[in-house]
Amino acid sequence: MDSKSQNILDNAETLFYQHGFHAVGIKKIVSQAKVSIMTLYNHFGSKENLIIQILDQREIRYMEYLKNALNDKRQQSKYETACTIALANTNWLKKNSQGCLFLRAKEEYDQVNPDIINRVDLHKRNMLSFYKQLGFSEQEAIRLAIQIEGAAALVETTEIETVEKELVETLNLLFNK
Template sequence: MKAASKKEVILNTAEDLFYQNGFHAVGVKSILNEVGVAPMTMYYHFKSKEVLIIEILKRREIRYFDFIKEKTNGANSFTVYAESLIQAHMDWMKTDGFNGCLFLRAKQEYEGVNEEITTMSKDHKTTLLNKIERETKSFNNSNMLGMKLFMILEGVTSMAQILEMEEIEKSAFNLAKNIQAVNE
């Protein structure tokens, strides 16, 4: 297997540090110490900490959308789609989302400080909502199912901070069944 490039190591390490501690709590020096590279190496790949954050968010978005696409691909009904999407999101939360949403954290920390990061964070949520609405509309000619399903996913993300995942999962699936029953 090919060794990860310095750029990849910086991206992966910084993402982990930001996710665990927050963006403002982690300085460039912490990242450099953790990776074991000189400042010149970091600034060769990323002109600033904010450029690094933008790259991390872009990569994370691609990973998330690829992950849920793989899990929902081939769904032939709203029920199958909703269950697949919720399960995919739950699986993501269990492995990559244990500490909430990195996009919401970025928006909170950079609102009024860096418009590009804030906009990127908002756009991520809008893109997810639009994707779910578009995909659910193919099963039921209504955007409301998509919005409701999106709200379930956001609730899962939020509640994962305070409740056990098994309880959240059960509730999310029950809510999805209820929204489908109401819209039939």
């Protein structure tokens, strides 16, 4: 990806994350990125295509973040792996305190843009596949996803340290039977 495209993606992602997708118009994005409207459209074609590429980029970053957290650990039990993922997720949320960008996209584009909804759904399926690749059964992967997703939602209204502590305790109950 060239530097202009990356600049637009980075600026648009920041704006969307801070203000929401519908609240940010193309003019605000091009102003923030210091490019012309034609440059944005030449690189992305539409605001919706830009959003999909932002979600693609975000998933790559998030997955690399989780994999790096797991790479720092040697062979672990399922409980330890689940805790590593959970703690990496809460650390991600500490740096990205506006909640899940994917779920925000789904909320704003439900019944409006099936391509964006499909991209969000793909991300959630990719997360389940990732958990299964780590050795969790289908049922365990769903249980882990419920805990991770619930924590991401709860940090919007509850102190993150409390959520983190209770998340680890819940994983203990699920995986250290």
